[in-house]
Amino acid sequence: MNNVELLQQLIRFPTVSSESNLDLIHYIAQLLEEKGIQVQVIQDPVQAKAALFATVGDPTIPGILLSGHSDVVPVEGQAWSVDPFSATLVEDKLFGRGACDMKGFIAVALNLMLSLADKPLARPVHLAVSFDEELGCLGVKDMLLHLQHLKVEPLLCIVGEPTEMNIALGHKGKAAYRVHCCGEEAHSSRAPLSVNAIYLACDFIAKLRELQQQFKVRGARDDEYDIPYSTVHVGKIEGGKAINIVPQSCQFDFEIRHLAQDDLDKELTTLFSQAQHIVEAARAELPASRAEIQFTCMSRYPGLNTDASHHAIQLLKKWSADDAKFIRVAFGTEGGLFSQALNAPVVVCGPGSIEHAHKPDEFVALSQLHDCEQVLTQFIYDICQ
Ligand SMILES: [Zn+2]
Structure with missing residues (x-):
């Protein structure tokens, strides 16, 4: 499956924060496991929800952690011109709830993990998928405890919220x-x-x-x-x-x-x-x-305030588009929690624009998915091989 087809599959799971995300998590887990990638599903003890953590490469070496939330905001009361969970492709845009916030990034990151499964890697790549982010970053906390227990200390965490592939170093x-x-x-x-x-x-x-x-x-x-x-x-x-x-x-x-x-x-x-x-x-x-x-x-x-001078961040910038900038964003993310829990630099960088998130007719431009794939692939091949 290419990124667009995979994103369409992900959007078709209506993982509104009030609903279970287990079908989506099991779907992602199955794709990874078919490639022989070890997956940990971290079940919430009280709700029908789970987070997922997977690694390609040696998990004891510091690597790159790609992070996304599986939940999406509700669509009730919004005037959509397409079915929000059908993943409708119109010319160069894919419409659907979660298209930019933030299943687009998850689709690209997941495909990248699948393509790395049989490659020799000097550094590992991790995928972390949380839930209940839209309720105030609630669902990531148990996963972070789990990662602390595993002593995961990444070289860099990339939280793929929509920044149009600019590199956000901070938020309140x-x-x-x-x-x-x-x-x-x-x-x-x-x-x-x-x-x-x-x-x-x-x-x-x-x-x-x-x-x-x-x-x-x-x-x-x-x-x-x-x-x-x-x-x-x-x-x-x-x-x-x-x-x-x-x-x-x-x-x-x-x-x-x-x-x-x-x-x-x-x-x-x-x-x-x-x-x-x-x-x-x-x-x-x-x-x-x-x-x-x-x-x-x-x-x-917590807020996020990352120093741009870190080697991995400079390398990410090197592989980014010429017009990509270091920015601050007005919206909150799980980035501050990742930074605190894992003692690692964190940036927010993902496809699509926050302008289109949480709204009717949410979409991601296919060019943004393509940019994200290019940047992540080149960056990860550079730093992990
Ligand atoms: Zn989001």
């Missing part, structure tokens, strides 16, 4: 939290005698806005990004029942998108203790009342 990390503020209901005529949950929320949101100012004025700075500092944002809030009831509950969601250079753990610790002070102040004012602020982490992944 993200932490998203849901905050529950609890006060006590009372008749609004007696408002000063009860803790107002909306006031707790407002006081804490004021702290979030202060943190945004601090990031802007004193935080790390990277002018390669459109917004060159870490950002803080409250995106959703609900609380209270009626104008004449002191609200007992208010809930809101916030996120921090941070430069890898900012210490997010330290900032979160400060935020949590500020919340505690708000609660203590409310309790001190109204000792008989209930006041609480609770946090639930919804998703979290």
Whole structure:
């Protein structure tokens, strides 16, 4: 199968994050095993999902790790002009959910693995396929533990999210939290005698806005990004029942998108203790009342900040198209997690454009698949033979 035919097969597995990806994983495993490549399927203990890890060459030597996520975002409510899971070829574009984000890269990487199966390699090539990336990089974590256990320390990880084959060296990390503020209901005529949950929320949101100012004025700075500092944002809030009831509950969601250079753990610790002070102040004012602020982490992944001077990255650049650039990307990837867990340089580089991801009529240009195949093949033959 050529790359286009293989990508069509992959798109026809509707691996939306809410569904099982096992059929797709078993399909990939079977193709690899038919070529005698050893495959490890890392089953999720609670869901019908799995990650896959495979190696050609000697796994004890540092090599090249090619990484992709198998899940795709939903298509409901989107106006597609073709069936999103039929993989429709129209002239020089292949349309389908996951075409660019990111089964296109998986198809090229998988075909490359198959072609290397019987070649002598001085360095190994690994393929890592995760799940639940679109839910906040959740499904890669067990696989990374497994790779740490195997002592896999690649020379370079390539995360094949769509960059139009530019080489992304960085992206911001993200932490998203849901905050529950609890006060006590009372008749609004007696408002000063009860803790107002909306006031707790407002006081804490004021702290979030202060943190945004601090990031802007004193935080790390990277002018390669459109917004060159870490950002803080409250995106959703609900609380209270009626104008004449002191609200007992208010809930809101916030996120921090941070430069890898900012210490997010330290900032979160400060935020949590500020919340505690708000609660203590409310309790001190109204000792008989209930006041609480609770946090639930919804998703979290680290930022990526890779140094371009690494030998393997320079070699990848050498084999890239003349107009390929080192860039930063605005979207998050599993790259920061790979970098932390495997102690290896990580770049994000794959076919297609993020402009077409997550949208109706998602597509990848066939020329992008071809470029990806050329670049990866030449780079890997150079570094692994
Ligand atoms: Zn993606």
